[in-house]
Amino acid sequence: MLAEDVQWQVLRNYAIVDGIMVALFRRRTRPLAISATVIVIYLLIIFVPKRPDTLYGFTYVHSSYDWSQHPQKYPAPAPIKQLPTGNPRALPKIQHAFETDSSPKDVEREQVLVERRLDVRQKFLKGWNSYRKRAWMHDELTPVSGGWKDGYGGWGVTLLDSLDTLWIMGLRDEFYDAVAAAMTIDWAETDDRSFNVFETTIRHLGALLAAYDLSKEPAIVLKAIELGDMLYMAFDTPNRMPVFWMNFEEARNGELEAGNHVPSAAVASSGLEFTRLAQITGDNKYYDAIDRVAQLLDSWQNRTSLPGMWPTFFDMRSMQLDMDRSYTLGALADSLYEYLPKMYLVLGGLEPLYEKLYRDAMDTVVKSLLFRPMTPDQDDILFSGSAYATADIFNLASESQHLGCFAGGMFGMAGKLFDIPEHVSIAEKITRGCVWAYDAMETGVGPEIFNIVECHSLEPCEWDDDRWLREGDPSLKKGFKDARDPRYVLRPEAIESVFFMYRITGDQEYQEMAWRMYQSIMKATETDLAFASIENVTVTGETEKGDSMESFWLAETLKYFYLIFSSPDLISLDQYVFNTEAHPLLRP
Structure with missing residues (x-):
């Protein structure tokens, strides 16, 4: 043999x-x-x-290059770090204790929710069927021209990213057709010389692991292991720190080196996926790889120019995490912070390091990055800004991002998990702030990046009309300085936090927020074939469409809309933890 x-x-x-x-x-x-x-x-x-030629009922294509057999030039030193052992801790409940009454009012309410989630399901199918017909096995459908494009290795990222959404929506025939196609993917077949390790981990690997956790189809695990072994090569560097982009030729020749200016999220957000892969396979090498990164974060957390947080960019080659002076919960850093409480969850509370990292980081975020906007009605809302910090200077920019809207869900989940009531309150204010930004735009959809006139503390401040006239944009709702990047690219972060806060609080008002957001998004983005990014959320009337439908539209945005109108038992937060691409992974 x-x-x-x-x-x-x-x-x-x-x-x-x-x-x-x-x-x-x-x-x-x-x-x-x-x-x-x-x-x-x-x-x-x-x-x-x-x-065999077939495996568990699927035609299975083994990747033409087996990375598990490739010797690493810089193998992990012994002993390999083991997954924490012992019985998982009895962790606090995250989800609200929903009642199961069947009064006439509840029956009427359920009928409304049924109609809403069926509408979401039909919109998902519209996008999925167009992808199936016009872009099958490619990365993305182009929803205006009706073509396709590859930007993620050509490994069918929309197909893989949609697997667990298909399962959750009860589309079993479509799910198994998609799994059959996914089992034929050859990770060595690509026109690209390199690939983005972060995106491939959260989208492709995360999708396969969630599809397995939901369906228990063994063939899916084998495809995940093939990919996991390729991704594991990203750690074959002199200091065992991962590369941001993995060049295939350099990996084969043992020439990979960690970058000296890489996004912090990109190199510190493989924890959930590698940990779950280690749990499923029993192979601790995956956990060992990401634990080394966690230890590095710990060693630098209180030595940066804004102690408690890590800068936006890392020098992983020298393992110096204080080379940059910018700090944010938004683009390039977001999932680093998001994964801290989620790692605690997926490890069953057996690794206390992640609670410590979260608490220290959020102490700094609350003191230094959060701000309250100045609004005529003194709305009780918060946003997260971006900071520049040195030993002598601290500047907070009241610029917020759609990407940063994930923070509402993070604060809420961690507030319940670690018994920090203040964080649940902060979560509600951040989430309502993002919904406020949606409601403020002509389309009813929030912009990618925007600046707001800020209060000088987290407490409500009086409206200052003179200041507004000096700093604000009269074409926007009072409170806004500008919509610096007015696009909406089908992002999920706002509805993600609305979903989390509904599941955490049980407050049906969040479902109504979600429905208002959903209707606005559908109206602004729908094309004849599917749904597209839009160029400007501030316009009245018809929107200008971009020819792009990122895979996270089906993987995240529509999934969260579907789940918020579904039974709370469907993907309970006390049973699953979502990776940053909204792929639900089983908790121990």
Whole structure:
């Protein structure tokens, strides 16, 4: 038997054993599970069948280059860091305790919600069916011209990103058709010389792991392991810090080096996906890789020019995290912070480091980055700005981003998880601030980047008309300085936080906010084929469409809209943790 056949069989065995382990542990027979696992592994190693043309009912194409067999020039030093062991802690509930009454009023309300989620489902299908017909196996549909484009390796990112949305929406035929196609992806087949490690991790790998966690289809795990082994090569650098872009030739030749000016989120946001892959396969090498990054974050957290936070850009080559002086929860840094409480969750509370990193970081965010806008009605809302800090200078720009709207959900989830009531209150104010920005625009859709006239503290301030006339934009709602980037590119962050706050508080007002946002987005973005980014959210009447429908439209935005109108038991926050691409991963 060839070496690659043996490797394939080992991967297959992991998937089978995981399924058996799940079944046994669900029956709470831990000693039986352990002994049975030993027997199963022994039998699977002895009775190795020939490599089939089909696998678990799917035609399975093995990638033409097996990265698991490629020797690393800079292998991880022994001992490999192990996943935390022991029974997961009894963590606080994140979701609101929803009642299950069946009064006439509740029945009427449920009918409204049924109609809303069916509408979301139909809009999803419109986009999905156009992708299926016109861009199948390519990365994206171009929703105006009706063509396709590849920008993520040509590995069908929209197909993969949509897998768990298909499952969640009950579209099982479409799900299995998509899985069958996904099993034929060859990660070595691409016209690109390199790929974005961060985007491939959150979109492709995250999607496969969530699809497996929902469906328990073993073939999906094998495709995830193939990809995981390719992504693991990004850590084959002299200091074991990951590269931002992985060049295939350099990886094969052992020439990769971590970058000296890379986005902090890009190199510090693989934790959830690599940890879940380690949990499913039992291979600790994935966890070892990302733990080394977490330890680096810990060592620098209180040594930057804004202690508690990390700058927007890192020098990972020298492992100096204080080279930059800019700080934000927005673009280029966002998911670094988002993943801190989520890593605590996916590890069952067994690694306290992530709580410490979160608490220290958010202490600084609350003191230094959050601001209240000056509005005529003294709205009780907050936004996150961007700061520049040195030993002698601190400047806060009251510029906010649609990307930063994720922070409402993060503060709310972590506030419940770590018993910080103040953070749940902050979460509501950030979330309502993002909805306020939506309502302020002519289209009812929030802009990509905007500046606001700020109060000088987090407390309400009196409206100053003279200041508004000096600083504000008279064409926008009072409170805005400008809509510096007026586009809407189908982003999910605002509805993400609205969804989280509904699930956390049980307040139906968030469902009404969501419906208002949804109707506005549909009106502004719909094309004959699907849905498109728009150039300007401040215009009246017809919007100018861009020929782009990013995969996160189907993977995140429409998923969150569907879930907020669904039963709270569907993907409960007490059972799953969402990665930054909204892929739900099982919690232990």
